[in-house]
Amino acid sequence: MAEALAVLAEAPVRRPRGRPRKPPEALDEGNRRQKLLRVAARLFRRQGFAATTTRDIAAAAGMRSGSPFYHFESKGALLAAVVEQGMRAALQRQAQALAASQQAAEAPEALLRRLVRTHFDVLLGPGSDFIPVMLYEWRSLSTEQRAAIARLQREYEAAWSGVLDALCRAGRIRADARAARLMCLGALNWSVQWYKPGMGATLDQLTEQAMLLFLPDPTRRPA
Amino acid sequence: MAEALAVLAEAPVRRPRGRPRKPPEALDEGNRRQKLLRVAARLFRRQGFAATTTRDIAAAAGMRSGSPFYHFESKGALLAAVVEQGMRAALQRQAQALAASQQAAEAPEALLRRLVRTHFDVLLGPGSDFIPVMLYEWRSLSTEQRAAIARLQREYEAAWSGVLDALCRAGRIRADARAARLMCLGALNWSVQWYKPGMGATLDQLTEQAMLLFLPDPTRRPA
DNA sequence: CCTACCGATCGGTAGG
DNA sequence: CCTACCGATCGGTAGG
Numbered sequence: 001m002a003e004a005l006a007v008l009a010e011a012p013v014r015r016p017r018g019r020p021r022k023p024p025e026a027l028d029e030g031n032r033r034q035k036l037l038r039v040a041a042r043l044f045r046r047q048g049f050a051a052t053t054t055r056d057i058a059a060a061a062g063m064r065s066g067s068p069f070y071h072f073e074s075k076g077a078l079l080a081a082v083v084e085q086g087m088r089a090a091l092q093r094q095a096q097a098l099a100a101s102q103q104a105a106e107a108p109e110a111l112l113r114r115l116v117r118t119h120f121d122v123l124l125g126p127g128s129d130f131i132p133v134m135l136y137e138w139r140s141l142s143t144e145q146r147a148a149i150a151r152l153q154r155e156y157e158a159a160w161s162g163v164l165d166a167l168c169r170a171g172r173i174r175a176d177a178r179a180a181r182l183m184c185l186g187a188l189n190w191s192v193q194w195y196k197p198g199m200g201a202t203l204d205q206l207t208e209q210a211m212l213l214f215l216p217d218p219t220r221r222p223a
Numbered sequence: 224m225a226e227a228l229a230v231l232a233e234a235p236v237r238r239p240r241g242r243p244r245k246p247p248e249a250l251d252e253g254n255r256r257q258k259l260l261r262v263a264a265r266l267f268r269r270q271g272f273a274a275t276t277t278r279d280i281a282a283a284a285g286m287r288s289g290s291p292f293y294h295f296e297s298k299g300a301l302l303a304a305v306v307e308q309g310m311r312a313a314l315q316r317q318a319q320a321l322a323a324s325q326q327a328a329e330a331p332e333a334l335l336r337r338l339v340r341t342h343f344d345v346l347l348g349p350g351s352d353f354i355p356v357m358l359y360e361w362r363s364l365s366t367e368q369r370a371a372i373a374r375l376q377r378e379y380e381a382a383w384s385g386v387l388d389a390l391c392r393a394g395r396i397r398a399d400a401r402a403a404r405l406m407c408l409g410a411l412n413w414s415v416q417w418y419k420p421g422m423g424a425t426l427d428q429l430t431e432q433a434m435l436l437f438l439p440d441p442t443r444r445p446a
Numbered sequence: 447c448c449t450a451c452c453g454a455t456c457g458g459t460a461g462g
Numbered sequence: 463c464c465t466a467c468c469g470a471t472c473g474g475t476a477g478g
Contacts, residue, residue, distance in 0.1 A: 032447085048362065050273035054473060067447050069474060136359065138416075139271065174440065179424070179432035186413025187406035193361075194405055201402070209402035216439030217397065255463085277457060290463050292458060 033071045035061045041082045041129035049079055049133075049140040079137060080145040086130025087152040090122045094159055108166040109215065115160060116210050119188050120203045124195050132192045157181065172215055184214055256294045258284050264305045264352035272302055272356075272363040302360060303368040309353025310375040313345045317382055331389040332438065338383060339433050342411050343426045347418050355415045380404065395438055407437055 039060035043052045054075050055065045072078040097114040104110075122131050134149065141149065164180045167173040173180050188210065201209070262283035266275045277298050278288045295301040320337040327333075345354050357372065364372065387403045390396045396403050411433065424432070 046362070048271065048273055050271055051363070053471080055471090064448050065473095066449080066451095066475075070447055075473065135416075139269070140274070173436070175432045175435040179429070180436055182413070182417055183410035183433060183436050186416075187410040189413055190405070190409025193358075193409075206402070209398045210406060212397040213403055213406050213437065276455080278455090287464055288457095289459075289465080289467095293463055298457065 032061070036068055036071055036078065037082055037085060038127075038129075040078050041086070041133050044079065044082060044133045044137060045129045049137045076140075076142060076145070079133070079140060080142075080148075082130055083134040083137070083141065083145075083149055084152070086134055087149055087156070090131055091152060091156055093118050093122060094156060098159055108163050108170065109172070109211075111163050112167065112214070113207060113211055115163065116188065117203065117207045119185075120191070120206055123188065123192050124197065124203060135189055135192065157185070160185065167215070180214075184210075187213070255284070255286075259291055259294055259301065260305055260308060261350075261352075263301050264309070264356050267302065267305065267356045267360060268352045272360045299363075299365060299368070302356070302363060303371075305353055306357040306360070306364065306368075306372055307375070309357055310372055310379070313354055314375060314379055316341050316345060317379060321382060331386050331393065332395070332434075334386050335390065335437070336430060336434055338386065339411065340426065340430045342408075343414065343429055346411065346415055347420065347426060358412055358415065380408070383408065390438070403437075407433075410436070
């Protein structure tokens, strides 16, 4: 009997040891949707939303032309999902930076460096198509979609406002906090237009250049 | 006989006193083309190139759907013409700023201020759709069109490189000149995403904020 | 998720 | 610059 059970245990129907094997459809369910989001983000970034057809996206995901509509209501809903997922991932990364900085009880300069570095990674790092799509396809979103994303953006910008406010009050930045936020983020965001990975500066070097540009000589003490 | 000539001189065929009246077709020739460029720039900026139909453009110009193709070979050629005209106008304005600064024998700080102010005007001033279209529809241009525009862009950026180089050598900017150019222009270019004319800051105020951000305290003298 | 398909729209053209 | 039109493509759907 014990033998028989041991034999059964060797049979193909045995309980797997790793994570539970889902049936293939359930396994694909989220995977296929994620695959669509990834390839759509890449195509939207490279060609623009209007110039990308749902057939392009289906082909890049290895599907037939009608299949994306099994996962997403419309082409516009796919765009909104790309942008929202990108923004949620960016917020998570930013939260990690904020937590690390707070734990180390860092000065505002060091926190700003973390925010800049995280932002470059979100914009230019591996798998970074989602936020650039948001930046360049804002006008392709519906009013309702824009409102939902805008809430996440305000949360993201609040962290910048906080640290820039502190630096303005300390005299380390001379522009007003709002202008500083808009122009600093603009300087960083624009890098998606000219940055080529592997050619020229690394993201660490870009971060240092940005810090040098935004902050005056740190050895100077304000009056 | 003289009387008869006098009478003829009073007739509707007499020579007009102002600028010579061209026949209506010739008058419209350049006007209609310019009208198409203007409305196309506005629509491309607001809706994007791919999302704007040639019918939209024709309607906005008061024409029928096929008529834009009498003036431009294709939709893409119309985009290229918008971008090139925008770039040529920007270069002219920049040349005026350079000339005025040189005549006044200004320091690099003052020249930078002129370049920033001119750039804001080109980006955000009245009738400023052309350069934003270039910034946001670069990927919609063909390789050949991009090469032609890139030459004009290099000329435009050369002026920035010159003044930023001088400021870096003088220790007034700490980042390297190339990074400073990319990030400063990015900070300015990004304003097309958030600037609303008549609400908030004027272009003069924005210029001052940019100068405050890019340049450390002018009372400080480098070691 | 595929097959087969539809209605609408689009860039562009012939001929005047 | 208009009229009338074409071929291609596109987002999306019914039915399985």
